[in-house]
Amino acid sequence: MTARTNTPDVRNPDGSLTIRMKRACNGCGQTLGDVDDRDVDEHGNLTDVRGECPACRPLVELEAAGCKTWRLTVRSIGRIDDAVDQDGIYAKGYWEDVDGKLTVTGLRIGSGPDRIVAKFGDWVVRHPKGQWSVHKAPEPVS
Incomplete structure (x- = not known):
C-alpha cells in the first residue's frame, strides 16, 4: 500500500486557510494523512x-491470527468483563485516585501477580488458546 500524502494547511494572502481533509484511523483516531x-x-x-x-496495525494482525479484540471504554467495560468471566477468569473494575476521589479507570483481569490491567482506551485481547493481554492505547500526538 502506498503511503498517504499529508498536505499541510496553507494560509492564503487574504488570511483564509486552505485545508485538505484528513483521514483518521477508525481504531484509535490518530490522523493518517x-x-x-x-x-x-x-x-x-x-x-x-x-x-x-x-x-492499530498489531491489532489487525492479532485479529487475523484469530484473536478477539475489544477497546475498553466506560460503555464496553461490562461486555468485556462478561467475556472474561465466561472464560472463568476473575475480572473487576480497576480503581485509582483521581482528584481525590476513587474512580474506575480500567479493568483488572486475573488475580495475584499475573493479573493484567487495561485502562480506558486500551485494547483487551483474547487469544485463541484462552490467554488475555492488553494492547496499550497510543500516546496522544501533540
Whole structure:
C-alpha cells in the first residue's frame, strides 16, 4: 500500500486557510494523512484503515491470527468483563485516585501477580488458546 500524502494547511494572502481533509484511523483516531479514493468502498462506506496505523496495525494482525479484540471504554467495560468471566477468569473494575476521589479507570483481569490491567482506551485481547493481554492505547500526538 502506498503511503498517504499529508498536505499541510496553507494560509492564503487574504488570511483564509486552505485545508485538505484528513483521514483518521477508525481504531484509535490518530490522523493518517490525506483522504483519497481508498477511503470509500464501492457501496460508499468508509473502509477499515487500521492496517495503515502504526498503533492499530498489531491489532489487525492479532485479529487475523484469530484473536478477539475489544477497546475498553466506560460503555464496553461490562461486555468485556462478561467475556472474561465466561472464560472463568476473575475480572473487576480497576480503581485509582483521581482528584481525590476513587474512580474506575480500567479493568483488572486475573488475580495475584499475573493479573493484567487495561485502562480506558486500551485494547483487551483474547487469544485463541484462552490467554488475555492488553494492547496499550497510543500516546496522544501533540
